[in-house]
Amino acid sequence: MDTACAVSGVVTFPVPMTGATDAPDCGAVRLADQSSREMLCEGIVGRSASLRKVLADLELVAPTDATVLICGETGTGKESIASAIHNLSRRRGQALVKCNCAAIPTSLLESELFGHEKGAFTGAVLRVGRFELANRGTIFLDEIGEAPLEIQPKLLRILQEREFERLGSSRTIHVDTRVVAATNVNLPDMVEAKQFRADLYYRVNVFPIRLPALRERKDDIPILVRHFVRQYASRMGRRITWIGSEAMDALVGYSWPGNIRELQNLIERAVIRSSGEQLEVPMSEIVDRITLPDVHTAAGTLQQRERDLIVATLKETKWVMSGPRGAAQRLGINRSTLQFRMKKLGIERRREETEHGSQHAIRPVKTS
Numbered sequence: 001m002d003t004a005c006a007v008s009g010v011v012t013f014p015v016p017m018t019g020a021t022d023a024p025d026c027g028a029v030r031l032a033d034q035s036s037r038e039m040l041c042e043g044i045v046g047r048s049a050s051l052r053k054v055l056a057d058l059e060l061v062a063p064t065d066a067t068v069l070i071c072g073e074t075g076t077g078k079e080s081i082a083s084a085i086h087n088l089s090r091r092r093g094q095a096l097v098k099c100n101c102a103a104i105p106t107s108l109l110e111s112e113l114f115g116h117e118k119g120a121f122t123g124a125v126l127r128v129g130r131f132e133l134a135n136r137g138t139i140f141l142d143e144i145g146e147a148p149l150e151i152q153p154k155l156l157r158i159l160q161e162r163e164f165e166r167l168g169s170s171r172t173i174h175v176d177t178r179v180v181a182a183t184n185v186n187l188p189d190m191v192e193a194k195q196f197r198a199d200l201y202y203r204v205n206v207f208p209i210r211l212p213a214l215r216e217r218k219d220d221i222p223i224l225v226r227h228f229v230r231q232y233a234s235r236m237g238r239r240i241t242w243i244g245s246e247a248m249d250a251l252v253g254y255s256w257p258g259n260i261r262e263l264q265n266l267i268e269r270a271v272i273r274s275s276g277e278q279l280e281v282p283m284s285e286i287v288d289r290i291t292l293p294d295v296h297t298a299a300g301t302l303q304q305r306e307r308d309l310i311v312a313t314l315k316e317t318k319w320v321m322s323g324p325r326g327a328a329q330r331l332g333i334n335r336s337t338l339q340f341r342m343k344k345l346g347i348e349r350r351r352e353e354t355e356h357g358s359q360h361a362i363r364p365v366k367t368s
Contacts, residue, residue, distance in 0.1 A: 062086075077211060214256040
């Protein structure tokens with residue numbers, strides 16, 4: 001393990017070692033000696049080959065004005081990559097404006113992006129949209145796959161012509177705004193299902209960057225553990241210098257379906273629980289799940305496992321999809337994404353079975 005020293009069942013973190021420590025002596029490295037080698041780019045931590053490839057692509061495209069599409073699972077750090085692209089570009093002195101297309105109601109998204117004039121609707125006052133706010137800078141459109149079909153033509157126009165009109169206005173506004181978009185869904189599948197415009201997809205997919213899932217860059221897990229321990233211990237005024245090697249092995253062996261975000265949250269909980277210098281990892285949260293078959297190692301059954309998970313979750317929530325107790329929330333996806341996956345996997349709740357209890361029909365998955 002090149003990121004920490006493992007001796008006698010203990011992994012030590014390279015933090016300044018002043019005073020006594022609860023960990024056995026294993027030649028701990030000071031924090032300052034490693035930090036520059038761990039952080040390849042501002043806010044991006046790791047040294048794995050897959051991450052280095054991402055950063056090589058980032059360095060190529062950042063100085064240009066090309067539109068970038070960042071693809072990756074939830075929690076892989078798409079926003080950090082978007083920020084790095086902006087900070088390495090000639091636009092870094094201007095604004096980076098962020099917009100999560102899934103977090104804004106459909107009825108408000110057009111106004112948020114493009115603005116509206118006073119009197120455009122009842123009670124409306126002049127509002128400058130986010131594309132206009134990002135003029136000469138960068139706009140980050142997170143979860144662009146959730147953008148409703150009715151505003152996609154307007155997105156296409158601003159990508160092609162760099163112009164738009166505010167709601168309630170006939171005056172054309174020209175902007176010089178770079179677009180960086182991100183998605184955690186398969187846009188070609190959405191194009192095929194007529195849920196995303198093909199012309200918009202080709203326009204936004206100028207320079208795609210695929211972020212690896214955390215299970216694809218396991219060499220970075222000890223580095224990320226150390227980074228998050230350092231971050232949260234500093235915030236909480238704690239001194240944590242070591243972790244048992246068994247706990248570190250469990251962290252590396254876990255598949256991390258929530259990716260970096262899941263690891264970050266677990267480490268924060270661990271720091272809160274730790275009363276001494278040892279990191280107290282809540283092993284019960286991960287050990288039981290490590291022994292389960294990894295759905296990502298069996299390509300032939302991945303679709304079936306995804307379907308089984310969605311169906312099981314729907315049954316647990318009595319087929320409620322939205323809301324704080326709905327299936328979408330439990331699965332960590334948006335309602336529209338859940339509906340799209342259900343359609344793709346042939347999952348439906350038959351009307352007659354709804355009336356007679358909890359029996360639900362699942363159509364066989366179509367294989368190509």
